[in-house]
Amino acid sequence: AKVFKVAVLPGDGIGPEVMAEALQVLDAVEKKYDVKFERTHANVGGAGIDNEGKALPETTVNICKAADAILFGSVGGPKWETLPPEEQPERGALLPLRKIFGLYANLRPAIIFPSLTGASSLKEEVIAGGFNILVIRELTGGIYFSQPKGIEGTGRERVGVDTMRYSVPEIERITHVAFQAARKRGKKVCSIDKANVLSSSVLWREIVTGIAKEYPDVELSHMYVDNAAMQLVKWPKQFDVILCENMFGDILSDEAAMLTGSLGMLPSASLAEGTFGMYEPSGGSAPDIAGQGIANPIAQILSAGMMLRFSFGMVEAADAIDNAVAKVLEQGYRTRDIYQQKDGEKLVNTKEIGAAIIANL
Amino acid sequence: AKVFKVAVLPGDGIGPEVMAEALQVLDAVEKKYDVKFERTHANVGGAGIDNEGKALPETTVNICKAADAILFGSVGGPKWETLPPEEQPERGALLPLRKIFGLYANLRPAIIFPSLTGASSLKEEVIAGGFNILVIRELTGGIYFSQPKGIEGTGRERVGVDTMRYSVPEIERITHVAFQAARKRGKKVCSIDKANVLSSSVLWREIVTGIAKEYPDVELSHMYVDNAAMQLVKWPKQFDVILCENMFGDILSDEAAMLTGSLGMLPSASLAEGTFGMYEPSGGSAPDIAGQGIANPIAQILSAGMMLRFSFGMVEAADAIDNAVAKVLEQGYRTRDIYQQKDGEKLVNTKEIGAAIIANL
Ligand SMILES: CC(C)[C@H](C(=O)O)[C@@H](O)C(=O)O
Ligand SMILES: CC(C)[C@H](C(=O)O)[C@@H](O)C(=O)O
Numbered sequence: 001a002k003v004f005k006v007a008v009l010p011g012d013g014i015g016p017e018v019m020a021e022a023l024q025v026l027d028a029v030e031k032k033y034d035v036k037f038e039r040t041h042a043n044v045g046g047a048g049i050d051n052e053g054k055a056l057p058e059t060t061v062n063i064c065k066a067a068d069a070i071l072f073g074s075v076g077g078p079k080w081e082t083l084p085p086e087e088q089p090e091r092g093a094l095l096p097l098r099k100i101f102g103l104y105a106n107l108r109p110a111i112i113f114p115s116l117t118g119a120s121s122l123k124e125e126v127i128a129g130g131f132n133i134l135v136i137r138e139l140t141g142g143i144y145f146s147q148p149k150g151i152e153g154t155g156r157e158r159v160g161v162d163t164m165r166y167s168v169p170e171i172e173r174i175t176h177v178a179f180q181a182a183r184k185r186g187k188k189v190c191s192i193d194k195a196n197v198l199s200s201s202v203l204w205r206e207i208v209t210g211i212a213k214e215y216p217d218v219e220l221s222h223m224y225v226d227n228a229a230m231q232l233v234k235w236p237k238q239f240d241v242i243l244c245e246n247m248f249g250d251i252l253s254d255e256a257a258m259l260t261g262s263l264g265m266l267p268s269a270s271l272a273e274g275t276f277g278m279y280e281p282s283g284g285s286a287p288d289i290a291g292q293g294i295a296n297p298i299a300q301i302l303s304a305g306m307m308l309r310f311s312f313g314m315v316e317a318a319d320a321i322d323n324a325v326a327k328v329l330e331q332g333y334r335t336r337d338i339y340q341q342k343d344g345e346k347l348v349n350t351k352e353i354g355a356a357i358i359a360n361l
Numbered sequence: 362a363k364v365f366k367v368a369v370l371p372g373d374g375i376g377p378e379v380m381a382e383a384l385q386v387l388d389a390v391e392k393k394y395d396v397k398f399e400r401t402h403a404n405v406g407g408a409g410i411d412n413e414g415k416a417l418p419e420t421t422v423n424i425c426k427a428a429d430a431i432l433f434g435s436v437g438g439p440k441w442e443t444l445p446p447e448e449q450p451e452r453g454a455l456l457p458l459r460k461i462f463g464l465y466a467n468l469r470p471a472i473i474f475p476s477l478t479g480a481s482s483l484k485e486e487v488i489a490g491g492f493n494i495l496v497i498r499e500l501t502g503g504i505y506f507s508q509p510k511g512i513e514g515t516g517r518e519r520v521g522v523d524t525m526r527y528s529v530p531e532i533e534r535i536t537h538v539a540f541q542a543a544r545k546r547g548k549k550v551c552s553i554d555k556a557n558v559l560s561s562s563v564l565w566r567e568i569v570t571g572i573a574k575e576y577p578d579v580e581l582s583h584m585y586v587d588n589a590a591m592q593l594v595k596w597p598k599q600f601d602v603i604l605c606e607n608m609f610g611d612i613l614s615d616e617a618a619m620l621t622g623s624l625g626m627l628p629s630a631s632l633a634e635g636t637f638g639m640y641e642p643s644g645g646s647a648p649d650i651a652g653q654g655i656a657n658p659i660a661q662i663l664s665a666g667m668m669l670r671f672s673f674g675m676v677e678a679a680d681a682i683d684n685a686v687a688k689v690l691e692q693g694y695r696t697r698d699i700y701q702q703k704d705g706e707k708l709v710n711t712k713e714i715g716a717a718i719i720a721n722l
Binding site: 234 | 446449451452456481482483484485487504505507510511512516517518519520521522523524525526527528529530555556557558559560561562563564565586587588590591592593594595596608611612613614615616618619620
C-alpha cells in the first residue's frame with residue numbers, strides 16, 4: 001500500500017470534534033483504496049499556547065516538516081484574545097505556517113449547494129440553482145509579508161507602515177494556478193486588482209494578461225476590488241475562478257463564503273510548490289458551540305478530500321468524498337447550522353452526519 | 362442674503378442630467394431661504410480630457426479653489442478606458458482633487474429606505490425595516506498616497522511596490538469625525554482594521570481606542586476587515602458608523618452601498634478641515650443610460666443636501682431636502698432603477714422626479 005504521512009493539527013474550539021470525523025473518513029478511504037495514512041497529532045493555536053507556550057511550537061513545525069501534508073482544524077477563542085496580535089492563535093500559527101512551508105496558493109471554494117440556498121442571506125432569485133466560485137488567493141506575499149513593516153518613531157510622532165510588494169515570479173506562479181484550475185471548471189478567470197491606484201496592481205494586471213495568452217481556452221477579465229465586493233453581492237453567478245493578491249483575497253473570499261450562508265461547509269487548501277499542502281475549514285473555531293458535539297464537520301471532511309486530491313493525487317477518492325457529502329445533503333441530513341426545518345430534513349449531530357457520509361462512501 | 366460659491370463639475374455620462382436637477386433644487390432653496398448660490402461650471406473627467414486635455418484641468422482646479430464647495434457629478438466611460446490609469450477620468454480627477462483640497466474625511470451613507478427593500482439582493486428578513494449605515498473613510502492617506510509607490514527594476518526582475526502609512530494625527534482627525542457623526546445618530550462606531558497583520562492597523566486601533574475615551578456616550582467596537590465584509594452581508598443592521606482607513610473604506614463602502622440595492626440613491630461627502638467639501642453621488646456615470654433622461658437624480662440631489670449641511674451650515678434646508686426625497690418615495694415616484702412594478706408606484710423620468718422633490722420642499 002502507498003503510505004502518506006499526515007500532520008494532524010486539530011487546534012481549538014470545534015477543531016478536535018470535526019477533525020475526529022475527518023479522520024474516520026480517512027479510515028474509510030484506507031479500507032476502500034490501497035493506501036495508508038500515517039498520522040501524527042500536534043498542538044497548534046490555543047492548544048499550542050496552553051501546552052507548549054506558543055501558537056506554533058517547534059515540535060509541531062517538525063512534525064509538519066516530516067509529513068506529506070497538514071490537516072488543520074481551526075484555532076482561536078476568547079481565552080487567548082488578550083494576547084498581543086502576533087502571539088494569538090490565528091495569526092501566530094497561520095502566518096508562520098504559510099511562510100515556513102511556502103504555501104503560496106490558497107484555494108477557497110465558495111459553493112452554495114442547490115439544497116442549501118435557503119441558508120444564504122441573498123434572495124432566492126439571486127442564487128437560484130446555487131453558485132460555485134473558487135477564490136484563488138496569493139498567500140505568501142503582498143502586504144502580509146513585505147518589508148518595511150512596523151511602527152516608527154515615538155509618541156504622537158509615530159507612523160505605522162506596511163508594504164505591499166509583488167515580484168513578477170510571485171504573480172506568475174499564482175496566475176498559473178488560477179488558469180489551471182479554471183481549465184478544469186468554468187473556464188473563466190476574473191483577476192482582481194486596484195490598478196487605478198496601486199503600482200503592484202499595475203504589474204499584477206500586466207503579468208496576468210500576459211500569462212492568459214498561454215491559456216486561450218480560458219476567458220480572462222479584470223475587475224477592481226471595490227467593484228468585485230459589489231458584484232459578489234449583486235450577481236455571484238457571474239464568477240467562476242477569482243484570482244486575488246493576498247489582502248484582497250482575504251476580504252473577498254470571506255465575503256463570498258458568507259454569501260453561501262454555510263461557512264461550516266467550506267474547505268480550503270493552501271498549496272506549496274510540489275505536492276505539499278495544508279488543508280483547513282474556511283470557518284472559525286466556533287468556541288460558542290465547542291464540546292457539544294453539534295458542529296458541522298463537512299468543511300473538515302471536504303478539506304481532507306482536497307488533501308487527497310491535491311497532495312496525494314487520489315482524485316477518485318477525493319471525488320468519492322465530495323459525492324458522499326452531496327448525497328448526505330440530498331438525503332436531508334442537517335447539522336444545526338444548516339437546518340431549516342423543511343420537510344425531509346433530519347437534524348443530526350457531528351458524529352451522525354460523519355457516519356452518514358462514511359456510509360455513502 | 363448670504364452668498365456661497367459652488368464649483369459645479371457635472372462630468373460625464375448621466376452626470377450633467379442629474380446635476381441639472383440638483384441645481385434646480387438649489388434654485389428652490391434660494392427662493393425659500395435667504396441665500397444665494399453663485400455657481401461656476403467647470404470640466405472634469407472625460408469632459409476635461411475632451412475639452413481641455415486632462416481629467417482635472419488647471420482652470421477647474423482654480424474654479425474649485427475660488428469656491429466654498431464642489432458639487433461633483435460623476436466621471437468615466439468606455440471612451441476613456443484605454444488611457445493609462447493615471448490619466449483616466451476617475452482616478453485622474455478624483456485622487457488629485459482629494460489631495461489638493463485635503464479632503465480627508467469621506468462620508469458614505471448606505472441607507473436602505475423601508476419602501477425600497479425590494480431592490481436589495483438581500484432577503485427581506487435580513488433587511489426588514491431598512492438599515493442605515495454611515496461609512497467614514499479616511500481619504501488622503503494610507504496605500505493610496507504613501508511613498509514609496511512604483512514599479513522598480515526591469516523585465517522579469519520588476520517589483521511593484523505600494524506603501525500603507527498612517528501617522529497619529531491622520532488617524533486622530535478621521536476618528537473624531539466618526540465619533541462626532543455617531544453622536545448625532547446611533548451612537549456606535551465600529552472601527553475596521555487588520556491589526557492581526559498590519560502595523561498601520563495596530564497603530565490605528567490604539568489611537569482610535571484612545572480617542573474613544575473622549576466620547577463616553579458612543580460605543581466603540583473593532584472588527585477585522587475580512588470579518589466586516591462578512592458581517593455586512595450577514596446582518597447589516599448591526600452597524601451604525603463604520604470607520605475605515607482609505608483602502609478598506611473603498612471596498613466596504615461599495616459593498617454596503619450595493620447591499621442597499623439602490624446605488625442611484627446614495628450621496629457622499631468628502632470633507633477638508635474647516636468647511637470646504639466635495640459632494641458627489643456614490644454611483645458611477647452609467648454611460649449605458651446617459652442622455653436618455655431616465656437616470657435617478659436622487660443621489661445628486663442628496664449630495665447637494667450634504668453640501669448645505671456640512672459646508673454651508675444650512676441644517677434646516679438640508680433636512681428639508683432629505684424629507685422631500687423621502688416623501689417623494691412614499692408617494693410612489695420611481696425612476697427606472699428603483700421601479701419594482703408594485704401597486705402605487707409611478708414610473709417617472711429624471712425631470713419628473715426632480716420636479717416632485719422640489720414640489721415637496
Ligand atoms: C488570521 C488571519 C491572519 C488570516 C489572514 O488574514 O490570512 C485569516 O483571516 C485567513 O483568512 O486565513
Ligand atoms: C476611482 C477610484 C480611484 C476611487 C477610489 O478608489 O477611491 C473610487 O473607487 C472611489 O471609491 O471613489
